[in-house]
Structure formats: C-alpha cells, structure tokens
Amino acid sequence: MSTAIEFRNLFFATRQGRLLLDGISLALEAGTTTAILGRSGSGKTTLLRTVNRMVEATGGDVLVSGKSVRDTDLIALRRGIGYVIQESGLFPHFTVERNVGLVLEAEGHSRAERVQRSHALLETVGLDPTTFSSRYPHQLSGGQRQRVGVARALAAEPKVLLMDEPFGALDPLTRAEMQEMMRDLMARMQKTVVLVTHDLDEALYLADRIVLLSSGKVIADLAPEAFMQSTMPEVQAYLHAFRRGVGNAAHGRSA
Amino acid sequence: MSSSFLQQNGATILSLTIEHLWLTAAAMLFAAAIAVPVGVWLTRSPAWARPVIGLANILQTIPSLAMFGFLLPLPWLGDRAARIAIVALTAYALLPILRNTYAGIRGIDPAVMDVARAMGLTGTQRLFKVELPLAASFILTGLRTATVTCIGIATIAAAVGAGGLGELIFRGVASVDNRLVLAGAIPAAGLALVADAVLGIFERLLTVKR
Structure with a gap:
C-alpha cells in the first residue's frame, strides 16, 4: 500500500515560542483511517491543519501523495483535501445544494454538473436531495448539518479527508448514526482519513490505526487492538481516564 | 400651509426635493465606493483599523457649516456649490459605512x-x-x-448655494416666513423617513438567518 500522507520530523512553534509539534514523523497509508488522540493542547488539531497548510509548519515537512505541501499550489492543495470540522462551518446564506457544490462552483463547473454531484453526495450521506437541497443550514438539525458538511468535503472527490472532532457536538445517538455512516463511507470510498477526536470509542470504531499525542510528540502509534492491550504507561493513563469518564457519566445517569 | 401657497411653490418644492435627493444619493454612492473597499482592507490589515476609523470619526465631528466653509475656497471644488455639498456629505457618510463594513x-x-479557506476558495x-x-x-x-x-445635513448645503430643500428653510428664516421653513423641513423629514423605511426593507431581506 502506498503512503498518502507523510509527516517528516515536523515542528510547529507559536510566535510566542510555544512548541506545539515536536518532531513528528508518521507515514499514513492510502485508503486507511488514522485517529489522532490526545488531551487538549497536545497538538492534534495543529498536526491535522499542517496537511492543508491551514497551519504552516515551522520545521520539517508534510508530503501528500509524495509531494511536499510547500511545493504544491495552496488553492489546488486545499481543493484536493476534504475538511470537516465540529461546527460544520456551513455557509448560512447558501442552500444545502450550493454549500455542497461550492468547491465545484469555485472551479468553474457548470450548474448542471454541480446540481447532479451535490444530489448524488446528499444521497451518499443519507439525505434525500428533493427534501434537503433547497433548505438552508438553519433549517437543519445538528446531525443533518454534519452530513451536509461531509458531503461538501467530498464534492471535489478528494483522496484525503481531514476531520477535526466532526461529531463532538452531537448527542450520543446522532453521533453513533454519523459514525456508522462514516464507517460505511470509508469502506466504500477508500479515502485516506485523518480523524482528530477525544472519543476513544469513535477512534476504535472508525480507525485502522490510533496515534496518541502528548505535548506535540507521538507517544503511541498502534492498531486499535494493540492500543487497547498496550502496557505503555501513557496509553494506560489515557485508557484509565477515558474509562473513568465513561463510568462517571454512567454513574451520573443512574443516580 | 394654504393650498394657494402650495400652488405657488409646489413646483419649486418638487424640484428642490429632487435636487436634495440627488445630492444625498450621489454622496452615498461615493461614500459607499470609498468606505466599503477601505472597510474590507481594514479587515486584512486590522492594525490600521483604529487610526482610519478614528480619522472618519474626526470628520464627523466637524460642524457641517464649517465643513462647507472649509471646502468653499478650494480650487475646482469651489467652482460649483453642488460639488462642495457632495464632498462634505460623502465625508459625513464615511464613518457608519466604514465601521459597519469592518464590524x-x-x-x-x-x-x-476557516472552512472557506480550507476548501480552497481564493481571496476574491x-x-x-x-x-x-x-x-x-x-x-x-x-x-x-x-x-x-x-x-438632514444636506439642508445646510443651501448655505453655500448648493440648493436642495435647505434653500426654502434659509429663505423662510431670512424672511421670517414659517411656511417656507416648513416647506423645506417637512419634505426633508419625509425623505429621511422614506429612505429609512426603504433601506430597512432591504436590510431585512439581506439579513442571513443563522
């Protein structure tokens, strides 16, 4: 399997000198899903955003399909990478159809082409185009907005999909539905997905590989089963904290 | 105001109302053409926002009569009173448009x-x-x-001979004739109310639901 994304000794420091990425080296295989876990401030989102140069690394390099992102035209690079965030970031003044087709519009595709593609994508993410195409984001539920966000990210047929806590703001039931949809999509579309999440269950359900970051460094880089069985103190601490969080939530519910 | 007064002065009131509207509309077009691009530029260079908006603020504090007076001796501008009026009104209109574009x-x-940038939309x-x-x-x-x-400010432009409804008000004040003052003031107030209502409709139409 070929490497789709490679982080080569990647560093990022803020202007104030705070080191957020500290020499990260990873190679992500094409068609796989990698979950990036870690506490807040561990550098997960920063790492994700170096791929589409929303954050410019201060040292090292990121290669997408073997080519340095620095040597790729910024607009072309970003159009070739799907991007999904927690708040969906839908354009409130555009209909669902126009939101989904905006990248194609920016690339100069015809209206007929855009409509056809956005309808196909809405079906792919489980939304009926005849019902949802003409709706505005404020007329959608949180889950529907995220589905549209995923459809939009897929519009330009990207090989790489970056997802930054995409389902973090959804209720547990909707989140589970979205995770199921994503798993199905990933199996069908064979995209290289980088998923930043706080949710270990989500990572285990969706990812082929789990990377644990701490203070900008890779602490563990394991398959989900190996991650769960790892005796590494940092992984154990993460698992313990996660189980305690789930336990507390269950206790709170039953109380 | 009697009907004979309106019969005598109706045509004058109408032409001065049109002149008043023209002066204001021209100034608004110029002000929007300046303030919207400058407001956009300030969002790209926020370090300039405070001094530039401050300057527009200072322009607004100049008393209107003094502003017309300052512009009067300037070459080309001073040749035609309407030019002075349009430049002065443009200066007064800059701040609200600039500030609102920026904000x-x-x-x-x-x-x-964030998504607009990440999905590869160009700056334009x-x-x-x-x-x-x-x-x-x-x-x-x-x-x-x-x-x-x-x-409202355009009524003062009559002081430098720019015309508009202020001409009736000044004539009324000079001749102590309240009918003339009202003949200028009422249409001016009416214009302001109509403009406010019409632009308010557009504003509501353009408001994006979130």
Missing part, C-alpha cells in the same frame, strides 16, 4: 471563514461569495444611518 466582516463566524472568492454577502445587512445598516444623517 460586519470581522463578526462572521470564524468556523465559516471568499470576499464575494462569503464575506460581503454575510456582512451585507451590516453594511446596509451603515448606509441607512449615513443616508438619514446626510438628508
């Missing part, structure tokens, strides 16, 4: 702008497809405030 764009949800595409449409109702609020203010 409207800066107030867009950062997540929306972001401006015309995302920023200006989302800030449009704010910009129009600024234009509405400026228009209502300038319709």
